[in-house]
Amino acid sequence: MLEIRNLHATVEGREILNGIDLIVRPGEVHAIMGPNGSGKSTLANVIAGREGYIVTEGEITFDGKNLLEMAPETRACEGLFLAFQYPVEIPGVANLYFLKAAVNAVRKYRGEPSVDAMDFWELIHQRMDLVKMDESMLKRSVNEGFSGGEKKRNEVFQMAVLQPRFAVMDETDSGLDIDALKVVADGVNALRSPERGFLVITHYQRLLDYIVPDQVHVLFNGRIVRSGGKELALELEEQGYALYNEEPGRARRAAA
Amino acid sequence: MTAAAAALPDRYRPDFAGFAADRREPDAIARLRRKAFTRFETLGLPTRQQEDWRLTDLSGLQQWNLQPPTIVPVDAGALPTLDLPAHRLAFVNGRYAPGLSQLREMPDQALIASIGQALLTHPELIVPYLDRLPGLEQHPFAALNTAFWEDGALVYLPPGTVVETPIHLIFHATGSDMAVYPRLLLALDEGAQATVIVEYQGAGRYLNAPVTEARLGDDAVLHYHKIQQESPAAFHFGGIRLQQGRNSEAYVHLLSFGGLVARTDLEALLDGEGANCTLNGLTLARDQQFSDVHVRVDHAQPHGSSQQVFKSVLDGKARTVFDGMIHVRPHAQKTDARQVSRNLLLSRQAQANSNPRLEILADDVKCGHGSTTGFLNPDAEFYLRARGISASRARAMLVHAFANDSLNQIRLTPLRERLAHLLAAGLALDFMETE
Ligand SMILES: Nc1ncnc2c1ncn2[C@@H]1O[C@H](COP(=O)(O)OP(=O)(O)OP(=O)(O)O)[C@@H](O)[C@H]1O
Numbered sequence A: 001m002l003e004i005r006n007l008h009a010t011v012e013g014r015e016i017l018n019g020i021d022l023i024v025r026p027g028e029v030h031a032i033m034g035p036n037g038s039g040k041s042t043l044a045n046v047i048a049g050r051e052g053y054i055v056t057e058g059e060i061t062f063d064g065k066n067l068l069e070m071a072p073e074t075r076a077c078e079g080l081f082l083a084f085q086y087p088v089e090i091p092g093v094a095n096l097y098f099l100k101a102a103v104n105a106v107r108k109y110r111g112e113p114s115v116d117a118m119d120f121w122e123l124i125h126q127r128m129d130l131v132k133m134d135e136s137m138l139k140r141s142v143n144e145g146f147s148g149g150e151k152k153r154n155e156v157f158q159m160a161v162l163q164p165r166f167a168v169m170d171e172t173d174s175g176l177d178i179d180a181l182k183v184v185a186d187g188v189n190a191l192r193s194p195e196r197g198f199l200v201i202t203h204y205q206r207l208l209d210y211i212v213p214d215q216v217h218v219l220f221n222g223r224i225v226r227s228g229g230k231e232l233a234l235e236l237e238e239q240g241y242a243l244y245n246e247e248p249g250r251a252r253r254a255a256a
Numbered sequence B: 001m002t003a004a005a006a007a008l009p010d011r012y013r014p015d016f017a018g019f020a021a022d023r024r025e026p027d028a029i030a031r032l033r034r035k036a037f038t039r040f041e042t043l044g045l046p047t048r049q050q051e052d053w054r055l056t057d058l059s060g061l062q063q064w065n066l067q068p069p070t071i072v073p074v075d076a077g078a079l080p081t082l083d084l085p086a087h088r089l090a091f092v093n094g095r096y097a098p099g100l101s102q103l104r105e106m107p108d109q110a111l112i113a114s115i116g117q118a119l120l121t122h123p124e125l126i127v128p129y130l131d132r133l134p135g136l137e138q139h140p141f142a143a144l145n146t147a148f149w150e151d152g153a154l155v156y157l158p159p160g161t162v163v164e165t166p167i168h169l170i171f172h173a174t175g176s177d178m179a180v181y182p183r184l185l186l187a188l189d190e191g192a193q194a195t196v197i198v199e200y201q202g203a204g205r206y207l208n209a210p211v212t213e214a215r216l217g218d219d220a221v222l223h224y225h226k227i228q229q230e231s232p233a234a235f236h237f238g239g240i241r242l243q244q245g246r247n248s249e250a251y252v253h254l255l256s257f258g259g260l261v262a263r264t265d266l267e268a269l270l271d272g273e274g275a276n277c278t279l280n281g282l283t284l285a286r287d288q289q290f291s292d293v294h295v296r297v298d299h300a301q302p303h304g305s306s307q308q309v310f311k312s313v314l315d316g317k318a319r320t321v322f323d324g325m326i327h328v329r330p331h332a333q334k335t336d337a338r339q340v341s342r343n344l345l346l347s348r349q350a351q352a353n354s355n356p357r358l359e360i361l362a363d364d365v366k367c368g369h370g371s372t373t374g375f376l377n378p379d380a381e382f383y384l385r386a387r388g389i390s391a392s393r394a395r396a397m398l399v400h401a402f403a404n405d406s407l408n409q410i411r412l413t414p415l416r417e418r419l420a421h422l423l424a425a426g427l428a429l430d431f432m433e434t435e
């Protein structure tokens, strides 16, 4: 469903992604691991369509459609979701109002009428229970004054409400306590279905105990240097990325 | 004085003689007009050499050949409504339009009327009070108003009178190269309460220079809304003088959306102990608009408080000015005075000027001011768009978030909603109902 071919991207004139190839099929969960600064968030932002991230070569298609031609909101309406590594605080915009605007934007895109108030209320409460979020968060401004963990939880909550077909989760597990980690995993697992795909960016093997991936990729210096099954995450946990710091030949040998 | 500055008074001299000759009104008023016109001749039109008018560009106005207003029929549909029962007085080109007005029953001895008519029936409520409040002495357009005003509104509430029904005053101007000078006299005696909404709007190229004088007795409460929505070619120079007695409360909302060049000068004198003055300003300026607020809050007595929050949203090549002075006299101990100015720039070419000033002559006071100017947060915009919200709606939501607490101060719900729509429409933003 998501196909990335030979993707090169620059940020402020610097090449960050140097030829990424990645295919996620419906129903699959792929994990991306890699050291700080290797380009994981850059990849996520390119997929979501953030300004300033310039694709210089390659393509991304989503269900066969050229994703790179679409505005960020169109991608979201097509069913793409990015859980931000650093969710933004938006003072003055209430969470509930924001969610309703988002739900209705997607419905409008699909040619559906605005959501019925009662249905929306039920959906919200059901999803709030799923991520164990407090009702008071709905009235507060988007992420304003939320703790790190609350912000991440709010990302999962939004995902649960919007029910995207493909979600990119950028370190949604970072900074979470064990209980919150389970909540995030439950949020993802509840959405897992044969039609949906996930790209889970993480630094910790631990998350992958809860969200079991079909494939794990190592992103290093803007390239996927290795791909494997879920056991690759365990190996990385033990050995770190030092191996990949050498010339690429060794990394390939290690992969073989 | 520059040649340009002298030009307008010369053009007005014959007008004033003719204007004054025709009028049948008390001598005291005629004297007031002559005095004001003489003052205007001395002041001349403002020039950019004057500190107070440094940023105001009047060159456009000086090209005009100003004419006295004419009488034109206006369709009721062209005027705003409050969508609430209201005492409604409408004025077209500065003259009372009874057909577009609706007067309701008033408490005993209270009066809401055309000031032109009331001058004949109740001169005792006008003559002793007109042009008596301090402030705006150096304001040439206020002087022109006192010389040339033809009509406007009088609101008089005797002691203890509480008028729940809002008082809606609409000033519509239409024509070209025309000047109108509406006059408002509000007198709330001891303990009286009123909510007043003044709307300025119109079509064509005109100058509107209204003056409002509001006198609040002890314990009086006034909610005053000025909604400036003049035509895109209009010049608007409004003056407001406010005098507050002991423990009186004034809530003044200044909403400025229209006009090519618009400016409001407000002088508030807190002349009784414990008076409170709350000023809530929201300006929208876009394209080539210039919009200016000059405020002076004068704390003359102890235990007074004032809160000013002025916000501007700017787009295109618009420019705004906020010039705010808090003056605390030596005697006004325990004064609590706050002032905040915040500007949101939607374009790189827009320019916001804030000039907060304090003059504090008492030693036991709490005073503070602050000013911020910034752009929309691109990260917030992206965050909203990444959830499927269109770029224009995302911007609307963020602008609304900026302006929301100003709009929320307005307690009349239909008015508040109309203003939220106006704000969004003014910025060509996609607007969605809030909860
Ligand atoms: N907006 C930006 N401006 C300048 N440099 C950027 C920007 N975004 C990313 N970069 C640079 O691109 C490189 C990759 O950053 P990226 O955020 O993709 O790393 P990451 O793999 O997500 O790291 P982490 O694990 O720390 O989140 C870094 O060197 C970073 O400084």
Ligand SMILES: [Mg+2]
Pocket (backbone or CB within 6 Å): A040, A041, A042, A085, A170, A171
């Ligand atoms: Mg990152």
